[in-house]
Amino acid sequence: QGKQEAPASQAKVLRVAMECGYAPYNWTQTTNANGAVPISGSKEFAYGYDVMMAKLITERLGYDLEIVKLDWDSLVPAVQSGTVDCVIAGQSITSDRMQMVDFTSPYYYASIVCLTNGDSKYASAKGISDLAGGACTSQLGTIWYDTCLPQIPNAKILPAQESAPAMLVALNSKRVDFICTDMPTAKAAIVAYPNMKILDFAGSNDDFAVSEEEINIGISVSKKNPELTKAINSVLDTLIVDDFNAMMESAIAVQPLSN
Amino acid sequence: MLSIEHLSKRFGENEVLKDINFQVRPGDVTSIIGASGSGKSTLLRCINLLESATSGKILFHGQNILSDHVNEAKYRAKVGMVFQSFNLFNNHTVLSNCMVGQIKVLKKPKEEAYDAALLYLDKVGMTSHINAKPHQLSGGQKQRVAIARALAMQPEILLFDEPTSALDPEMVGEVLDVMKALAKEGTTMLVVTHEMAFARDVSNHVVYMYDGKIEEEGEPKNLFSRPKSPQLKEFLSRFTKTDQSNDAT
Amino acid sequence: MLSIEHLSKRFGENEVLKDINFQVRPGDVTSIIGASGSGKSTLLRCINLLESATSGKILFHGQNILSDHVNEAKYRAKVGMVFQSFNLFNNHTVLSNCMVGQIKVLKKPKEEAYDAALLYLDKVGMTSHINAKPHQLSGGQKQRVAIARALAMQPEILLFDEPTSALDPEMVGEVLDVMKALAKEGTTMLVVTHEMAFARDVSNHVVYMYDGKIEEEGEPKNLFSRPKSPQLKEFLSRFTKTDQSNDAT
Amino acid sequence: MSISEMNFLQRMLYILEQYSGSLAKGAATTMVIAIVCTALGCVIGFAVGIVQTLEPKKKDNIFYKIILKVIKLLLTAYVELFRGTPMMLQAAFIYYGASQVFGLNLGMWQAAILIVSINTGAYMAETVRGGILSVDIGQTEGAKAIGMNHFQTMLSVILPQALRNIMPQIGNNLIINIKDTCVLSIIGTVELFFTFKSISGALYTYFEAATVILIIYFILTFVSSRILLAWENRMDGPVNFDLATTDTLAFTSGMMRFPRKAKRRK
Amino acid sequence: MSISEMNFLQRMLYILEQYSGSLAKGAATTMVIAIVCTALGCVIGFAVGIVQTLEPKKKDNIFYKIILKVIKLLLTAYVELFRGTPMMLQAAFIYYGASQVFGLNLGMWQAAILIVSINTGAYMAETVRGGILSVDIGQTEGAKAIGMNHFQTMLSVILPQALRNIMPQIGNNLIINIKDTCVLSIIGTVELFFTFKSISGALYTYFEAATVILIIYFILTFVSSRILLAWENRMDGPVNFDLATTDTLAFTSGMMRFPRKAKRRK
Ligand SMILES: Nc1ncnc2c1ncn2[C@@H]1O[C@H](COP(=O)(O)OP(=O)(O)OP(=O)(O)O)[C@@H](O)[C@H]1O
Ligand SMILES: Nc1ncnc2c1ncn2[C@@H]1O[C@H](COP(=O)(O)OP(=O)(O)OP(=O)(O)O)[C@@H](O)[C@H]1O
Numbered sequence A: 001q002g003k004q005e006a007p008a009s010q011a012k013v014l015r016v017a018m019e020c021g022y023a024p025y026n027w028t029q030t031t032n033a034n035g036a037v038p039i040s041g042s043k044e045f046a047y048g049y050d051v052m053m054a055k056l057i058t059e060r061l062g063y064d065l066e067i068v069k070l071d072w073d074s075l076v077p078a079v080q081s082g083t084v085d086c087v088i089a090g091q092s093i094t095s096d097r098m099q100m101v102d103f104t105s106p107y108y109y110a111s112i113v114c115l116t117n118g119d120s121k122y123a124s125a126k127g128i129s130d131l132a133g134g135a136c137t138s139q140l141g142t143i144w145y146d147t148c149l150p151q152i153p154n155a156k157i158l159p160a161q162e163s164a165p166a167m168l169v170a171l172n173s174k175r176v177d178f179i180c181t182d183m184p185t186a187k188a189a190i191v192a193y194p195n196m197k198i199l200d201f202a203g204s205n206d207d208f209a210v211s212e213e214e215i216n217i218g219i220s221v222s223k224k225n226p227e228l229t230k231a232i233n234s235v236l237d238t239l240i241v242d243d244f245n246a247m248m249e250s251a252i253a254v255q256p257l258s259n
Numbered sequence B, C: 001m002l003s004i005e006h007l008s009k010r011f012g013e014n015e016v017l018k019d020i021n022f023q024v025r026p027g028d029v030t031s032i033i034g035a036s037g038s039g040k041s042t043l044l045r046c047i048n049l050l051e052s053a054t055s056g057k058i059l060f061h062g063q064n065i066l067s068d069h070v071n072e073a074k075y076r077a078k079v080g081m082v083f084q085s086f087n088l089f090n091n092h093t094v095l096s097n098c099m100v101g102q103i104k105v106l107k108k109p110k111e112e113a114y115d116a117a118l119l120y121l122d123k124v125g126m127t128s129h130i131n132a133k134p135h136q137l138s139g140g141q142k143q144r145v146a147i148a149r150a151l152a153m154q155p156e157i158l159l160f161d162e163p164t165s166a167l168d169p170e171m172v173g174e175v176l177d178v179m180k181a182l183a184k185e186g187t188t189m190l191v192v193t194h195e196m197a198f199a200r201d202v203s204n205h206v207v208y209m210y211d212g213k214i215e216e217e218g219e220p221k222n223l224f225s226r227p228k229s230p231q232l233k234e235f236l237s238r239f240t241k242t243d244q245s246n247d248a249t
Numbered sequence D, E: 001m002s003i004s005e006m007n008f009l010q011r012m013l014y015i016l017e018q019y020s021g022s023l024a025k026g027a028a029t030t031m032v033i034a035i036v037c038t039a040l041g042c043v044i045g046f047a048v049g050i051v052q053t054l055e056p057k058k059k060d061n062i063f064y065k066i067i068l069k070v071i072k073l074l075l076t077a078y079v080e081l082f083r084g085t086p087m088m089l090q091a092a093f094i095y096y097g098a099s100q101v102f103g104l105n106l107g108m109w110q111a112a113i114l115i116v117s118i119n120t121g122a123y124m125a126e127t128v129r130g131g132i133l134s135v136d137i138g139q140t141e142g143a144k145a146i147g148m149n150h151f152q153t154m155l156s157v158i159l160p161q162a163l164r165n166i167m168p169q170i171g172n173n174l175i176i177n178i179k180d181t182c183v184l185s186i187i188g189t190v191e192l193f194f195t196f197k198s199i200s201g202a203l204y205t206y207f208e209a210a211t212v213i214l215i216i217y218f219i220l221t222f223v224s225s226r227i228l229l230a231w232e233n234r235m236d237g238p239v240n241f242d243l244a245t246t247d248t249l250a251f252t253s254g255m256m257r258f259p260r261k262a263k264r265r266k
């Protein structure tokens, strides 16, 4: 195993995996506009919140950055096998997952919202109790699906969707009444689907109850590489919530959808 | 009963049958002889509507079969055909080969079909093999079953296309014997054959085809002993040449 | 040259060849006759090692071919075989069919192989068809090419397994003519055949097989005119029966 | 013991134990869809295959000829389109597209079975056409000669033989369907592969879950193919038949030849 | 105009324009992998198929017999295993497993080609075996009879004919590979389907992107299958041959029969 990490430390390259297909966290674009980073083994570029964060971390730690474009399903085996050094792809930190990989401290705190169609009877919902009995879904392997949806009384929870675009298709085709996701994804979605409406219950006392650490999004690193976790944490510790939010705002501003 | 008038057939550029005229009366045993490629099979296939003739008439009991209003399937059921390559249904047993047509086409009840099948299988001496599948039979046995299958439809005329030429020499006899018996019973038959002995001794009319035309026809005795056209002479000489040596046996 | 000693062959329970003994001297033309299933083909296939004999010896120039130390391919190249179903290589032209063995097995240079192929194709009268693929030939033409292919390997002995029984009657003659010519030139031949005329007139030795055994053998004249065993008598009578009627022609 | 302290095998067992219900359900869903859709696909394939082998005769009605031509063209388009594009996208279009554009809400199961069936059908159509054409033309002529019409000929003579010829291909399709059902996760079908994703997504035990799933897939496909093989052999029927009396001629040449050829063909 | 104001068609055009490079690259990757792997798969399939049709003779060395038996068993296991399990999991095991367990770092391209090839090989092995057995046994006997050994027989006589017989199946495999390459996104191969995911994930315009991709897939598979068909026809060679002199016998019966049969077979 030492062998695999050797090239990374020698050349000082940090191999970061992400989907490059999940705006505004990460996406693929054809130019290096706004400071996008080349995708390894391709002529395309990746940008988005995750890429900004990766750039910041590598700059501070003195690494060269290599973005590896991988399917969502392969992010875990890639980091576990040492094919990449870490995954910055909007993964939520759960205790189950922490048994298998190390997570850094959170690099974003995502507030949870619901999305519905503008003409839906749920469009005027003021809290999760107003969503009672609705058909809903969300993305596979997220706390949105595993923790939030079950809190809605009598909700008809359909099988999870494997990606954000697929979950939006399910909503747009009225297969479900609403979906649960985080604010950045929701904001991106309403650009493509202007008739959708964000239901943000934050501040009311009828919101999803999630523990602080569950909504945290972290960077996953192999358990065999605790030094890297420590190093990344040393960078993240210097940032505060406002820094995260500002960075996210600028990512949303330049995402492909906004043009 | 069957009357062919000005029948012709072309495959693309190739005119395979040219203005064919001849008649079959009930009880006739007609043999068609001729070189390979002269159009014998095509003629038989046209009569049985397996090929559609280009022009001309085929009259069956006075009705033109080639007109639009004829029920092909019904006509075919009345005209039995025995092929060189047997064409038994591989997925049916011997018995079922002889029953399926009666049941599906003639709509006979099963018991009746069974009885008829057994009757004709007995006639060709194949009752012991009723449960066999075609691939379990020898060539001669297959052909005998094929004859029984055709007979079971109680056709008014039976067409044979070289029924023995795919058989081992030993098995030729058993099939010819069945055909001779049928001829004796007065079955109307139209036989394409290379067995000159059969053509001469069993049939009462012989048609010689050459290059898509009927070159010569008549009573077998006359045709074989006094062939008029040089082509027929040439044709017959080929057979005597091969068999010559046997004459001395 | 070739000597078969106590050869026997069984397929599972079924003993197909039982203690076969006979010899072929250079220049011999031996015909093997017998009923279907009597083991004629199996005997030929054992000689050419297409089947492995169960016991016994096959001596070729005194050496036992069935012993472990013989190079099968080399032996086979010296023993040509002509099959009932031709078995020409479908993916090669006529010319290439006659060349491929010379080039691959005998390692002859291409030009030499070409010349030899043309020589033997000329012998069987097929030079005009050298560019044809097998499916473009008639049965008789295929068999003539198959003979040329075998000859092109310059074998010491040629085996024929019913070379004419898959042919239309008209084409039998052209193949037999080629075989007669070969016999006249002194080619050593072992021929399984149903053509009694050939067996009697061309070969100098006839072997009659019955039920896996050699029931009778000898000079053709004697064998045909004075058959000893009742089986052979029965067997020969079947042929005369079918041909009888031709005698009068 | 916490999962982080377990070794590979223990984790596999842990997954098996924890998720045995989901795994069983996923496997069952996969198999039901695969079997039902292979069967329906065969029916579609046979229907399309039969139409594709219809040849209008000269004396047929001109309308019949035109309609046949159009139908054949449409069927060819169907076959090419469904064979040539990814099933996952077809699924998305049929399931979500139908409800978005036509307001037609197919149930998930209906949609799943519809999609996989018409896909299998597209593949089978070509196979069936090949199967029908591989049956010797003499069989058709034999049937025609005793007066059977096209439909009777097909049903009593050609199709049973074609079916036997394409059995291996049907088996292949079943195995492909068992595996390809995974793309149905796009419409929310919880089959075996979806179960795997759920497990590996929740626990991040990718390789352990993958090994478990791999074994299950292997068992499903292996057992299926063995069953199909046994069925094929049964379809061939017994090698020998009951002879009412013994016929030595049939025995020495006719009958004995069959096992010889059959053996070579295997 | 912002994307939210566009209609369906405009969005499709926008995607085509914005991502033409990615789409072209994705399509190229897909085709390269599909073609290379189908070719390599055929080679593997032929190798395995030939070994599977080897029959030891009685007089062969006992060691040879045992080794052949063992090799055949292993090959059967290979075929069953790779045919029976999802390629995505195989890809994950080979790519990530090799680097985790053996420290062997395959390049992404090497891994992709390896995986799809051995998968295709497993499918082709059975096809080739069938193709070899479908060549009339008389062809082998004809070759043996003039002294060719097993290898020469295979190379000069049997395989060329088997290849012709299985061409349609090879075409099928190519089309399947074009579509199945999508599972390689698990190891980071950016082929056509992954490109689709990126576009739909960046723009959240699922159906528009799906339509574009569907059309591209259709073009790729359709063109491929037409090319293969043309190739097949070329392999059959001309219907007629050059006759050094005219031979009427061959013309009336021998030659003319061929197109007739060929026509029926189509
Ligand atoms: N479907 C077809 N398409 C084109 N040509 C054909 C077709 N069927 C037959 N022919 C040609 O028509 C001619 C007559 O063929 P046919 O089979 O009727 O001859 P035949 O007298 O039965 O010969 P044989 O004794 O060999 O059976 C031949 O030249 C043959 O090649
Ligand atoms: N591979 C085999 N397996 C089992 N039985 C076989 C095999 N080959 C031949 N036989 C049987 O051996 C016997 C002899 O067959 P063979 O083909 O040698 O006869 P034959 O004299 O050549 O007959 P024919 O004149 O029909 O060609 C037959 O009963 C046949 O069924």
Ligand SMILES: [Mg+2]
Binding pocket: B040, B041, B042, B161, B162
């Ligand atoms: Mg004919």
Ligand SMILES: [Mg+2]
Binding pocket: C040, C041, C042, C161, C162
């Ligand atoms: Mg024989």
